[in-house]
Amino acid sequence: MSYRELARAVPPPFLLLGLVARLHYSITPIGTLTLLYAATGSHTFAGVATAAQSIATAAGGIGLGALADRFGPRAVGLTAATTHAVCAGALVAASGGERPAMVAAAIAMGLTQPAVGPMARVHWARLLRARGRVDLVSTALSYETVADEIGFVVGPAVAGLLTAAIGPVAPLSAVALLSAGAATPFALFYARTAPPRRPAVAARPRYGPLVAMALAAAALGAVFGSVQTGVTSYAAERAEPGGAGLLYALLAVGSSVAGIAYAWLPSRIRDTHRYAGAALGLLLGTTVLAAGSAWLPLAITVAGFSIAPYMISAYALAERLSGGRGTATTLMAVSAGGPIGTAIAQAVAGRVADAGGSAAALAVAPVAAGAALLVAVGVLVGESMGPRTGGIPMPPTRRAG
Known part of the structure; x- marks a missing residue:
């Protein structure tokens, strides 16, 4: 690498x-x-x-x-x-x-x-x-x-x-x-x-994996939407509305650092295992975020470390699942899931923020991350079952040389 x-x-x-x-x-x-x-x-x-x-x-x-x-x-x-x-x-x-x-x-x-x-x-x-x-x-x-x-x-x-x-x-x-x-x-x-x-070569993407990866992206988008709403509510509670953007930017700071480091992971770790591990990290990170209102800037940065590995592994897995057929469609579907999840989470988190404040809005994030982990478990199960038993077909990873 x-x-x-x-x-x-x-x-x-x-x-x-x-x-x-x-x-x-x-x-x-x-x-x-x-x-x-x-x-x-x-x-x-x-x-x-x-x-x-x-x-x-x-x-x-x-x-x-x-x-x-x-x-x-x-x-x-x-x-x-x-x-x-x-x-x-x-x-x-x-x-x-x-x-x-x-x-x-x-x-x-x-x-x-x-x-x-x-x-x-x-x-x-x-x-x-x-x-x-x-x-x-x-x-x-x-x-x-x-x-x-x-x-x-x-x-x-x-x-x-x-x-x-x-x-x-x-x-x-x-x-x-x-x-x-x-x-x-x-x-x-x-x-x-x-x-x-x-x-x-006809572009015929496998729709099962495509849907799974779109759901994975929607779950991550829901994390984004709930955090956006949560930090906006947090800043408003402290009469500092201009601080919402700065707080949310900390998520990208942690994510960028993790994204750079991700490329050094050993190549022997399978895409599905990277994805499942990243999904677990996303759940842990958002749980820390939901519980860290007293130290919210630090909690947001820590939560950000799980974002890039999740995104990278999801895109890598989606690209491999496409098997070279309909790659653009598959990767676009991964990207498209994000805005939908964000919009849904913003609506839900906005309602709970009106009722319970910023802490309630931020609590939506680990719920979305839990959904992401369920998708990851489903992908792992599909890989273990294999195409003969109806699982998700996994093309072999080709190596250079």
Whole structure:
């Protein structure tokens, strides 16, 4: 394993473009929420419209993955990135009009989300397997997870600074620029560096594993949603509403550190065992978080250490379960589960926060983590049963050399 070897596998601009191009993903929801509240003065409307956008992102991601498996990433990536830029501009324009137009534009933004992170993972999987460097796939997934975490720290901060300096239209204007100026060339670069696609091979993902991994992602999204709601309530209880973002960022700090270290795990540890161990760690970490209101910043950081290993192992397992058939669809399904789980948990945690405060909202997180562990146990059982007894089929892990 070597990050240096990974960097040598592609020209440096690919890494830089991939990092910049994914910033729009974390800017979009907070930018939409800010813009629509400024336009209507209604938290309820802004929240509902943003939730609809998140659901559209999940549905659109699966559709884009299926299209990428069928037609290749170049056409799909270019179309999504350019259309997303247009839709962002349309939402800015619609904010001066009627509410139905705002909702329609918000949903259109979600449906056309380029999903740079998942598509980059598809690229790494295809490229490294084609070069016989399966040993670097885990390293690549570790890098992508850390890049995602950087995006989720930097993106909201950029949105806040732009709003303060220019106004509520600025974040989504930045999304349009990022989609056109970074995600679009990234799609072109992906097409040049990815191994040639073989159109004779039909994209037929295994739907059992696909559903399992989507549920795994939804459980993690529910952890995110409950923590977001919990820290918002915690900050409000202390009359420090601006502190919610800083507290939530600590989750990404712990996750980034663990994500970098994950690549050094011994290759002999199976994907399923890594995933199950990460799911157990997620449950333990969120339990510490739920019980640590007196030391919440430290508890959030500790809980964050379990996030990246869970994400990386889930993506790695999903990629292997796809067996090379419908890889983009499968990885998009993993990504799509997150927003759905987040939206559900935000609704549940918001209700319990109204009744019991931040501690009650944070208690939703270990419940979601427990669901994640149940999925992991199911995957382990499926592996042990094997395809002859109806379990989840597990393609053999190929080694380099």
